[in-house]
Amino acid sequence: xxxxxxxxxxxxxxxxxxxxxxxxxxxxxxxxxxxxxxxxxxxxxxxxxxxxxxxxxxxxxxxxxxxxxxxxxxxxxxxxxxxxxxxxxxxxxxxxxxxxxxxxxxxxxxxxxx
Amino acid sequence: xxxxxxxxxxxxxxxxxxxxxxxxxxxxxxxxxxxxxxxxxxxxxxxxxxxxxxxxxxxxxxxxxxxxxxxxxxxxxxxxxxxxxxxxxxxxxxxxxxxxxxxxxxxxxxxxx
Numbered sequence: 001x002x003x004x005x006x007x008x009x010x011x012x013x014x015x016x017x018x019x020x021x022x023x024x025x026x027x028x029x030x031x032x033x034x035x036x037x038x039x040x041x042x043x044x045x046x047x048x049x050x051x052x053x054x055x056x057x058x059x060x061x062x063x064x065x066x067x068x069x070x071x072x073x074x075x076x077x078x079x080x081x082x083x084x085x086x087x088x089x090x091x092x093x094x095x096x097x098x099x100x101x102x103x104x105x106x107x108x109x110x111x112x113x114x
Numbered sequence: 115x116x117x118x119x120x121x122x123x124x125x126x127x128x129x130x131x132x133x134x135x136x137x138x139x140x141x142x143x144x145x146x147x148x149x150x151x152x153x154x155x156x157x158x159x160x161x162x163x164x165x166x167x168x169x170x171x172x173x174x175x176x177x178x179x180x181x182x183x184x185x186x187x188x189x190x191x192x193x194x195x196x197x198x199x200x201x202x203x204x205x206x207x208x209x210x211x212x213x214x215x216x217x218x219x220x221x222x223x224x225x226x227x
Contacts, residue, residue: 033215040219041219042205042207042217042218042219042220043159043205043207043215043217044217045215059216088157090159092159101164102161102164103149103161103164104161105158105159105160105161107157107158108157108158108159
């Protein structure tokens, strides 16, 4: 089984709709992240969480919100989607594994806002 | 301000050649972390390495090696004896902790058979 899973993998929605992207991990890591990737821009951090009670804004949090329902789950919401939120979204965890601090990424969610 | 520059937007080499991907960073902090990630054509992201600013030892992992030089603010990545499966976009990134991770724009590497 994958260490980090994301649902849905692909989503097409319309402007103004509320969308939730979900992320689950089996690594037991406290740290979780949401990034978006746009062509030619690399990845940008949206939100991050160091534990269930600790949530922080990243570089581009406007228009997004998150919920850390449990250590293993970290959801990203777009309250009212707009076309420039069309992007590839990655969830990630980080923590100590095998004696080294490592990050694990989910497979990504491709979101299209029409 | 933090900044990561990957000047090579696209590189093509013939299989079995060695290739170096450049990464130059800017930060005012004395404590920071540098990362490399691989994104193959399938789209997933693979974490390759994290290095803290106090550890300038070069790292080797199989055909991969990393050269960290604080004097030139560079963290270059070399693939030795490249293989077609190394074809991917490679990202360098910088952070002062685990927040505010700043990514470079990536280098697209083509390994030609």
